[in-house]
Amino acid sequence: MKSQPQPTPAQRVKLVRTFPRFNLSQRWEHAVLLLCVAVLLTTGLPQKYHTTTWSQAIITSPERLNTIQQIHHITALVLTALVLYHLGKAIYLISRRKLPGDMLPTLQDIKDAWAMLLYLIYIRKQKPAFGKYNFEQKVTYWFLFFSLGIMLVSGYVMWFPKVVTRLIPGGVIPGAIMAHSTEAIVTLIFIVLFHFYHVHIERLNLSIFSGWLNEEDMRTYHSLEYRQLVREPHSEQDSGVPKA
């Protein structure tokens, strides 16, 4: 390899400047969330569609159903722990006044969404410039945030009907079953259609696993944040705070 003189190693080296996007905790949270949602959907959907042949190929016996339900319950506990960790961390950061607010929805997101729509229907000629999280990523976060909330609450209501009905009328149980079963579909549709499109098809964005984005992606998709970072390159604690 080294015997070949051209091109010189210096020419072949491609310098890629990377920008931190997600810290280790966030990347782990996403990985656990991904696993939990995948397991919950694979164990939950066969129970919802129990009349179909594909479901009956999975639920072949009462023992199998029991196992599937146990996996579902254990995964739900893991997911609950994750959600509690996430909320706890947010509360801790708020109490220390350290929560980077860039995931919070703002008026600018609505303007961005409108500008994006105009761009997509060929009225505007360029995309709006985004900060650390664009409105689509915020929609993804908050949509799943509330989806998980509904799934967890309704799930626990279904799981412990006797405890729940000690406090509130029994009608909430079938209501919770209906919500749990239907919200799951909404979540699935949303993840597959919206999230998968943006992180796999529109462009392969693996920053939630690696933790960083390269310069090109930063420039193209997070220009406001990029400008901030390259102007004040070494102030880490401000990295997430939009100042625009």
Next chain:
Amino acid sequence: MRGVGKQLFLFVAGMVLLGSLAAVILVNTKAYAAPGETIGSNGSQTHLAADLAGSGPIVSNEVCLGCHGKPGLSINLPNGDILDLYVNPENYAASVHGKDGYACVQCHTDLGNYPHPTFTATDLRDVTLQLTNTCDRCHSGVYNLTMDSVHAAAQAAGKREAAVCTDCHGSHSVHPWTDSKSGAILPEARLDIPITCSRCHFAIYQKYRSSVHGAALTDEGNTDVPTCIDCHGVHNIGNPTTAAFRLKSPQLCAGCHTNHEIMDKYGVPTNVLNTYVSDFHGTTVTLFEKQSPDAQTNKPVCYDCHGVHDISRVDNPETGIQMQQNLLVRCKVCHPDATSNFPSAWMSHYIPSPQHYSLVYYVNLFYKFFIPAVLGSMVTLVGLDVGHTFYVKTRRGKHPRAEGTPPATDAQPPSQPSAPETNDERIDGQQGPQNTPEGSHD
């Protein structure tokens, strides 16, 4: 030539002769077998014909009744039981066999000669058990069905009192319970059935008698309601305590309770099965029924809440489970720590509506709009995005050099290591209307 013609004639004549002989035999056999058909059973007629043709001497009934038609004839069996040998001629003549002219010795096949062979039965029950085999000779179809029944199994296990043919149908005074043409059970037979079963199963009969079905049958003569056999079967009566029976039982009840023809007469809703199946208990039971019909399940089926034989109206103030406190009693069988709110967790066969289970109704309504809204907006956004990306890429190909944009940006957009300053400028430029890679189209 003449010789050949004669041979042909002889051959044809022989065939005609043989053919007519066969036809005569067939017609005669059919005529002989005819009584068997009127029994309306699936007993084999050839069996009967062969039996009549091949068995011992056929003695006319008058000969038998010469001795057995007079009261008082009896023998002592070895265990001391007295077997009455009197047959009431009128009763027999009025029975289904008597009407069709069957001979005594067609059932009592070994008694055609006198003196009769020595009696081998040791007691009265033994007499019945020995003689009931004779039903098989004509009614082998249903006889074989009874061999699969819980009664036959009990017999095989040594329970001699378990029912055999004559215990239900009687012996010399058998009356038809089915229509001889259609095979349907006669209305008056339906009234008889519970009483027949009650001869052994009296405690259950009493429960049935007071149930919504039994009371309608007995008090009103209503033959729409199920009798014993509608749930338990007729000849091949299965064991109702098996897991398989339990899992199948909702379909059993649904047989009538989803039938509009019957239910509409009484204003009983027919959505009971689908509301049961779509709710948590029924979902599991239906799944088990399909997947492993022999699995034990603790999930309730119809009769766990409505009662087995003592099924009552749901609006009965004392026992009806429309009353939540009555239902709670049923819930507590499986959920001992259930409280008074708990029974309403079960939707009581209601289809959610603004009046009943409004929460479920409105949750469902919400998602009816929410799912299409999410799906629609996501598809629209993604679709527009795909379309636009495609548009930008194709336009870019046509105009590689966009005005005001450095050629390097378009030619090799990714991963160009650049100094922050130049990048800054480019990003500033991106804000401007013409200075962007996407801005290359006009």
